[in-house]
Amino acid sequence: MSLRIDLDRLHKDLEDLGQLGRDPRGGVSRPSFSRADLEARDWLKGRIREAGLELREDGAGNIFGRLPGAGRVVMAGSHLDTVVNGGMFDGAVGVLAALECLRRVKEEGLAPVKTMEVASFTDEEGNLVGDFLGSRAFAGLIDPDALRAGQTSFGMPLKDILAGTAFTPETILGASRERPDLEAYLELHIEQGPVLDTEDVPVGIVEAIAGKCWRLCSFTGRAGHAGTTPFELRRDAFLGLADFAPKATRLAAAEYEGSMVTIGKITAHPGAFSIIPGQVDFSLDVRSVSADGLAGLERALLTLAEDIAATRGLGFVSKLIDKAEPVRIPARIQDLLKEEAKKLGYETLSLPSGAGHDAQMIASVCEAGMIFIPSPDGISHSPEESVRWEDLDKGANLLLAAWLRLAG
Amino acid sequence: MSLRIDLDRLHKDLEDLGQLGRDPRGGVSRPSFSRADLEARDWLKGRIREAGLELREDGAGNIFGRLPGAGRVVMAGSHLDTVVNGGMFDGAVGVLAALECLRRVKEEGLAPVKTMEVASFTDEEGNLVGDFLGSRAFAGLIDPDALRAGQTSFGMPLKDILAGTAFTPETILGASRERPDLEAYLELHIEQGPVLDTEDVPVGIVEAIAGKCWRLCSFTGRAGHAGTTPFELRRDAFLGLADFAPKATRLAAAEYEGSMVTIGKITAHPGAFSIIPGQVDFSLDVRSVSADGLAGLERALLTLAEDIAATRGLGFVSKLIDKAEPVRIPARIQDLLKEEAKKLGYETLSLPSGAGHDAQMIASVCEAGMIFIPSPDGISHSPEESVRWEDLDKGANLLLAAWLRLAG
Numbered sequence: 001m002s003l004r005i006d007l008d009r010l011h012k013d014l015e016d017l018g019q020l021g022r023d024p025r026g027g028v029s030r031p032s033f034s035r036a037d038l039e040a041r042d043w044l045k046g047r048i049r050e051a052g053l054e055l056r057e058d059g060a061g062n063i064f065g066r067l068p069g070a071g072r073v074v075m076a077g078s079h080l081d082t083v084v085n086g087g088m089f090d091g092a093v094g095v096l097a098a099l100e101c102l103r104r105v106k107e108e109g110l111a112p113v114k115t116m117e118v119a120s121f122t123d124e125e126g127n128l129v130g131d132f133l134g135s136r137a138f139a140g141l142i143d144p145d146a147l148r149a150g151q152t153s154f155g156m157p158l159k160d161i162l163a164g165t166a167f168t169p170e171t172i173l174g175a176s177r178e179r180p181d182l183e184a185y186l187e188l189h190i191e192q193g194p195v196l197d198t199e200d201v202p203v204g205i206v207e208a209i210a211g212k213c214w215r216l217c218s219f220t221g222r223a224g225h226a227g228t229t230p231f232e233l234r235r236d237a238f239l240g241l242a243d244f245a246p247k248a249t250r251l252a253a254a255e256y257e258g259s260m261v262t263i264g265k266i267t268a269h270p271g272a273f274s275i276i277p278g279q280v281d282f283s284l285d286v287r288s289v290s291a292d293g294l295a296g297l298e299r300a301l302l303t304l305a306e307d308i309a310a311t312r313g314l315g316f317v318s319k320l321i322d323k324a325e326p327v328r329i330p331a332r333i334q335d336l337l338k339e340e341a342k343k344l345g346y347e348t349l350s351l352p353s354g355a356g357h358d359a360q361m362i363a364s365v366c367e368a369g370m371i372f373i374p375s376p377d378g379i380s381h382s383p384e385e386s387v388r389w390e391d392l393d394k395g396a397n398l399l400l401a402a403w404l405r406l407a408g
Numbered sequence: 409m410s411l412r413i414d415l416d417r418l419h420k421d422l423e424d425l426g427q428l429g430r431d432p433r434g435g436v437s438r439p440s441f442s443r444a445d446l447e448a449r450d451w452l453k454g455r456i457r458e459a460g461l462e463l464r465e466d467g468a469g470n471i472f473g474r475l476p477g478a479g480r481v482v483m484a485g486s487h488l489d490t491v492v493n494g495g496m497f498d499g500a501v502g503v504l505a506a507l508e509c510l511r512r513v514k515e516e517g518l519a520p521v522k523t524m525e526v527a528s529f530t531d532e533e534g535n536l537v538g539d540f541l542g543s544r545a546f547a548g549l550i551d552p553d554a555l556r557a558g559q560t561s562f563g564m565p566l567k568d569i570l571a572g573t574a575f576t577p578e579t580i581l582g583a584s585r586e587r588p589d590l591e592a593y594l595e596l597h598i599e600q601g602p603v604l605d606t607e608d609v610p611v612g613i614v615e616a617i618a619g620k621c622w623r624l625c626s627f628t629g630r631a632g633h634a635g636t637t638p639f640e641l642r643r644d645a646f647l648g649l650a651d652f653a654p655k656a657t658r659l660a661a662a663e664y665e666g667s668m669v670t671i672g673k674i675t676a677h678p679g680a681f682s683i684i685p686g687q688v689d690f691s692l693d694v695r696s697v698s699a700d701g702l703a704g705l706e707r708a709l710l711t712l713a714e715d716i717a718a719t720r721g722l723g724f725v726s727k728l729i730d731k732a733e734p735v736r737i738p739a740r741i742q743d744l745l746k747e748e749a750k751k752l753g754y755e756t757l758s759l760p761s762g763a764g765h766d767a768q769m770i771a772s773v774c775e776a777g778m779i780f781i782p783s784p785d786g787i788s789h790s791p792e793e794s795v796r797w798e799d800l801d802k803g804a805n806l807l808l809a810a811w812l813r814l815a816g
Contacts, residue, residue: 191636192633192635192636193632193633193635193636193637193638194632194636194637194638194641195636195638198641210635212635214681224601224602224786225600225601225762225763225786225788225789226668226670226672226693226695226762227600227601227618227620227668227693227695227761227762227763227764228599228600228601228602228603228761228762228763228786228788229601229602229668229762229786230601230602230603230668231657231660231661231668233602233606233786236670238653238671238674239653239654239657241650242649242650242651242653242654243650243654245646245647245650246647246650246651249639249647252639253639260634260635260637260638260639262634262644262681262682262683262684263646263676263685264634264646264676264679264680264681264682264683264684264685265676265679265680265681266646266674266675266676266679266685266688267674267675268671268672268673268674270672271672271673271674272672272673272691273622273670273672273673273691273693273729274670274672274693275670275672276670276672277671277672277674280674283680283681285634285635285681285682287634287635321681353635353636354633354634354635354636354637355633355635355636356635378632378633378636378637378641380633380636381633
């Protein structure tokens with residue numbers, strides 16, 4: 001029988017870490033460089049030392065624990081930061097399962113050919129200056145001007161947040177120069193969606209990580225008195241959006257496989273009971289696992305909105321807010337994961353990742369793969385986020401088997 | 409030729425009054441009992457005295473100027489208060505045209521049988537504690553408990569706002585006891601909608617004043633990650649509203665003549681780019697000129713929303729916020745206005761009033777009628793609110809002719 005992780009130890013690690021940043025609403029609030037995150041960093045460093053791994057931290061605050069070998073590095077990890085009032089599994093599962101794998105490899109006295117390294121990346125959740133700060137810095141994908149200008153999402157300049165730490169925008173920009181020669185990267189993560197749970201499959205093999213495009217859009221019409229403006233003389237901006245929303249959904253579902261569109265944020269102006277909306281602002285979140293699909297759907301949605309505006313005597317404008325290209329997981333990595341799962345006797349499902357992950361950044365410097373375990377009821381970024389321990393056991397054992405095979 | 413108003417004098421009065429409460433954004437801000445409104449009250453009292461009319465003020469701060477006769481009172485008026493950053497014609501036109509009528513009657517030495525009285529009602533715009541405070545008090549339609557509890561819409565208790573004045577909640581409640589024996593009430597007002605302007609008709613005869621029903625509604629679904637929740641597993645609360653809005657409009661337009669429905673205020677929760685709305689709150693403004701139509705349409709809209717919720721696996725709840733019953737203008741008053749307009753050679757159009765007016769309250773104590781003049785481009789409650797002077801001339805002359813006929 002192949003090497004297995006110690007589920008009880010992993011379980012205890014997750015529970016211990018989950019106490020750091022525990023918030024009064026029952027969730028975990030551990031944004032990068034918050035007091036709770038600094039505690040979590042110290043805790044992780046202690047665990048890495050206890051495991052007898054070589055501890056290393058780069059200029060972006062990414063933390064590594066190395067089991068040295070002769071060849072290039074095969075890495076596995078994720079992140080320890082959380083959204084505000086999030087859960088205790090998103091990110092933590094990937095870092096602590098990788099740590100548990102290396103503990104088992106070391107305990108068994110195995111000597112893989114290649115260097116194995118567990119990684120914990122800074123600010124995956126983008127609480128500071130956009131998603132994936134740590135893995136983006138690690139991969140050398142940071143725009144220096146944007147980082148130096150670095151206004152954080154909650155208003156305080158990045159350098160003020162970094163003030164109590166060993167890091168500055170310059171050390172973050174230097175992190176990619178500290179990157180070892182990577183052969184491959186694996187990441188175990190909760191699915192954050194309902195597919196595995198609904199299909200009742202314990203392990204997912206990720207085929208692609210969706211790209212995303214965020215636009216802030218507006219339909220503009222003419223405000224008017226709700227009691228005195230006949231229907232035929234109205235130019236109600238909200239009715240434009242009400243027309244657009246279901247058509248946008250149908251367009252994505254029918255013509256762009258593997259794509260999503262979501263309108264999550266809506267503001268009608270002036271926003272009174274008795275006034276017909278003269279303008280409605282809304283967010284458009286477009287995702288696709290294919291670069292062509294993402295670009296094509298984005299274009300088709302803008303055309304749809306312009307057509308609706310023209311038909312209804314409205315205006316339409318939109319502004320690009322953020323964009324990340326999709327990533328395909330190499331067939332070699334997917335096949336290797338499927339083969340190891342088969343050996344372990346685990347049922348798997350191949351699926352795309354609709355959410356972004358550190359692996360998306362690291363895929364630009366080496367082959368990267370991802371393993372998902374089910375999110376019961378599809379819940380994440382919430383105090384109700386959970387995992388089933390038997391699923392975690394399977395996901396972590398698959399990580400161990402695939403990682404060892406990559407490490408030779 | 410019949411008696412005519414002095415348009416130049418009325419024009420000058422409107423311009424003089426329009427300077428009081430002039431705000432830096434170019435509009436007029438004259439909420440009741442603001443400094444600007446107190447100035448406007450003093451200015452109006454001066455004009456009433458100058459005209460040789462008997463000045464009277466009731467416990468609600470309603471101001472009257474009387475030309476005594478032998479019989480019951482026939483009254484005409486409107487209000488001098490404005491919305492914040494409103495225009496200089498909404499309300500002012502009705503008070504100052506009525507004042508001009510009485511000046512001309514007095515100048516010509518006419519002695520109508522009945523008592524004629526110009527009225528200016530307090531807080532028609534509902535800046536204090538709901539619409540029509542003055543005319544509601546005058547008609548005896550105030551709920552004493554609600555008034556005494558009186559939290560104003562901008563947070564300060566009503567009694568603090570009244571502190572610098574001669575009025576208290578108790579004097580307001582007593583105003584209806586000071587009401588004279590009324591025979592009829594006429595009100596000249598800007599249309600506040602685009603119908604007369606679009607039809608190019610200078611004078612409107614109001615057939616009915618629409619009732620209104622305000623509900624705060626919510627569709628509830630389930631929040632979820634925009635990237636990881638497949639369309640078929642979503643319960644997107646906003647898509648429920650997007651389905652409801654056009655159907656609600658079609659229902660009102662096709663099956664409830666003389667009715668309107670407007671969704672003016674929309675909030676999606678939690679309101680983020682990457683989160684499917686788990687709840688959407690929205691306002692529902694329903695209006696109809698018929699009581700049956702109002703009740704029927706309200707019921708039909710709630711049924712529609714519940715059906716949509718059931719179909720989409722959503723919840724639907726709503727709460728009544730405000731309600732005012734519609735008022736039919738008596739045929740005698742409408743006919744009299746049409747006949748006098750015909751004598752004057754004015755083209756008229758009969759139309760409902762979608763907006764509420766003081767006449768709606770006073771209709772509960774005597775026969776009430778309304779004359780509209782066009783709002784160019786349908787604009788009101790805005791610094792761009794305007795009138796054409798030739799339309800005002802016609803509206804005021806029709807008021808004079810009809811009023812004199814009612815006064816015998």
